[in-house]
Amino acid sequence: MSSLGKYFIFIFHLFKNRESFGTYFKLTLNEAVSIGWNSLVLIAIVSTFMGAVSTLQTAYNLVSPLIANYIVSLVVRDLTIMELAPTIIGIVYAGKVGSNIASELGTMRITEQIDALEVMGINAGSYLVLPKIVASVIMFPVLVIIAAFLAIGGGYLAATITGVVTGADYIYGIRSQFNEYMVTFMMIKALIFAFLVASIAAYKGFYTRGGALEVGRASTQAVTSSCIAILLADYLLAQLLL
Amino acid sequence: MIEIKGIKKSFGKLLVLDGIDGQFHKGKTNLIIGASGSGKSVLLKCIVGLIPPDEGEVLFDERNLITANRDLKTDIRREIGMLFQSSALFDSKTVEENVRFPLDVLTKMPMDEKMDRVNFCLKRVGLENTNTKMPSEISGGMKKRVGIARAIVNSSKYLFCDEPNSGLDPATSLKIDYLIREITQEYDITTIVVTHDMNSVIELGDQILYLANAKKVWEGNRDSIMKSNLEILNDFFFANTLMQTYREGKREN
Numbered sequence: 001m002s003s004l005g006k007y008f009i010f011i012f013h014l015f016k017n018r019e020s021f022g023t024y025f026k027l028t029l030n031e032a033v034s035i036g037w038n039s040l041v042l043i044a045i046v047s048t049f050m051g052a053v054s055t056l057q058t059a060y061n062l063v064s065p066l067i068a069n070y071i072v073s074l075v076v077r078d079l080t081i082m083e084l085a086p087t088i089i090g091i092v093y094a095g096k097v098g099s100n101i102a103s104e105l106g107t108m109r110i111t112e113q114i115d116a117l118e119v120m121g122i123n124a125g126s127y128l129v130l131p132k133i134v135a136s137v138i139m140f141p142v143l144v145i146i147a148a149f150l151a152i153g154g155g156y157l158a159a160t161i162t163g164v165v166t167g168a169d170y171i172y173g174i175r176s177q178f179n180e181y182m183v184t185f186m187m188i189k190a191l192i193f194a195f196l197v198a199s200i201a202a203y204k205g206f207y208t209r210g211g212a213l214e215v216g217r218a219s220t221q222a223v224t225s226s227c228i229a230i231l232l233a234d235y236l237l238a239q240l241l242l
Numbered sequence: 243m244i245e246i247k248g249i250k251k252s253f254g255k256l257l258v259l260d261g262i263d264g265q266f267h268k269g270k271t272n273l274i275i276g277a278s279g280s281g282k283s284v285l286l287k288c289i290v291g292l293i294p295p296d297e298g299e300v301l302f303d304e305r306n307l308i309t310a311n312r313d314l315k316t317d318i319r320r321e322i323g324m325l326f327q328s329s330a331l332f333d334s335k336t337v338e339e340n341v342r343f344p345l346d347v348l349t350k351m352p353m354d355e356k357m358d359r360v361n362f363c364l365k366r367v368g369l370e371n372t373n374t375k376m377p378s379e380i381s382g383g384m385k386k387r388v389g390i391a392r393a394i395v396n397s398s399k400y401l402f403c404d405e406p407n408s409g410l411d412p413a414t415s416l417k418i419d420y421l422i423r424e425i426t427q428e429y430d431i432t433t434i435v436v437t438h439d440m441n442s443v444i445e446l447g448d449q450i451l452y453l454a455n456a457k458k459v460w461e462g463n464r465d466s467i468m469k470s471n472l473e474i475l476n477d478f479f480f481a482n483t484l485m486q487t488y489r490e491g492k493r494e495n
Contacts, residue, residue, distance in 0.1 A: 113331075120322075120396075121315075121318075
């Protein structure tokens with residue numbers, strides 16, 4: 001509980017005694033490139049294979065003369081938008097971006113770079129962490145949208161290459177009975193997960209004490225805590241919003 | 243001038259600083275010395291506000307940093323330059339960007355003025371042609387000099403140096419000591435150096451404060467330390483043969 005309290009105090013302090021808007025604008029752009037662009041390849045690979053495997057496994061489980069073939073892609077679409085794109089990609093994102101944020105800030109802490117900022121009269125938390133959180137909240141939803149398209153595309157490739165579903169059926173399935181609220185739900189999840197990953201990782205990294213061993217430990221804790229927070233939030237959001 | 247009054251600091255049950263008083267004068271290099279674990283780095287961090295003391299006052303030209311409101315605290319801190327033990331240069335920035343950093347964040351100076359100031363400071367510390375180098379590409383001594391350039395770029399009134407010679411060879415240590423002394427006198431700033439390097443004591447010790455067992459046990463300068471009869475200080479200061487020979491030489495002269 002004390003860690004949770006400390007986390008909320010940390011978040012509150014990010015918004016106190018900030019520097020100029022221009023300073024944050026440049027930093028946020030840099031972080032957006034670092035967080036978003038640099039995660040794109042990994043997210044693309046994971047989501048394409050995720051969609052392909054989901055399609056094959058769904059087709060394998062729906063072998064019945066009573067179920068139309070297009071249902072496979074309908075299930076894959078709903079599964080991807082509602083769960084796989086925001087949550088599974090969120091967990092991959094926590095592994096890549098969360099560990100990166102925690103180790104970067106942890107290293108800055110143990111090499112006195114954060115102390116140097118504070119001695120200059122700069123709110124180190126706000127200067128270092130706020131741009132990461134803002135960049136994460138902007139870039140992760142974009143990554144999730146890309147991941148959703150690629151997963152559905154990956155499913156199409158797997159379906160047509162193996163012949164479990166024809167191309168026409170697959171396209172028909174992903175266009176059937178579409179509920180737009182699923183996209184809203186996906187975006188709400190993406191925004192919340194992005195905030196959780198960036199802020200938890202930053203918190204773990206910012207308060208690192210000791211040496212290289214503790215930086216590694218902070219990085220691991222950041223990923224573990226972020227994943228648990230994502231899964232808890234996933235459940236709560238499903239309960240509240242569906 | 244910086245004045246500290248009754249600084250106390252404990253970590254749990256461990257008392258690290260027990261009512262430390264002292265005055266650090268402008269235009270002089272003021273040293274805080276003591277054995278490892280004596281609390282000198284903690285005292286320095288209490289003075290600059292990185293660690294809040296449990297009790298006591300830290301007065302920067304009569305402005306108390308401990309009780310200051312947020313704006314005054316920020317104003318005081320923006321007059322402070324600090325050289326860290328690890329140099330604390332920003333890994334992702336070049337030498338030039340590191341030195342320019344306080345100007346970028348804390349001032350609205352035009353870029354050409356900032357560059358003039360950065361180049362002046364780099365030249366002052368003897369690093370004219372290193373602007374585009376990354377911290378990982380320069381030596382430990384050069385990193386310290388970049389750290390000093392960054393500390394003075396914003397025309398700081400107070401310079402703090404935490405173990406400026408740690409990890410450096412004797413010749414480079416001497417250069418850093420000379421640089422700190424020259425900058426202090428040239429810009430008439432208040433400099434506080436934490437060290438356990440005896441050469442630095444001899445080179446820089448305009449005023450020396452010796453800490454042991456969480457207390458200030460001696461205060462003086464580079465000349466009076468040679469004549470001191472305080473056993474605990476002599477055991478620390480003349481621990482090696484070189485220093486003993488130096489003292490005997492001084493006495494004979």
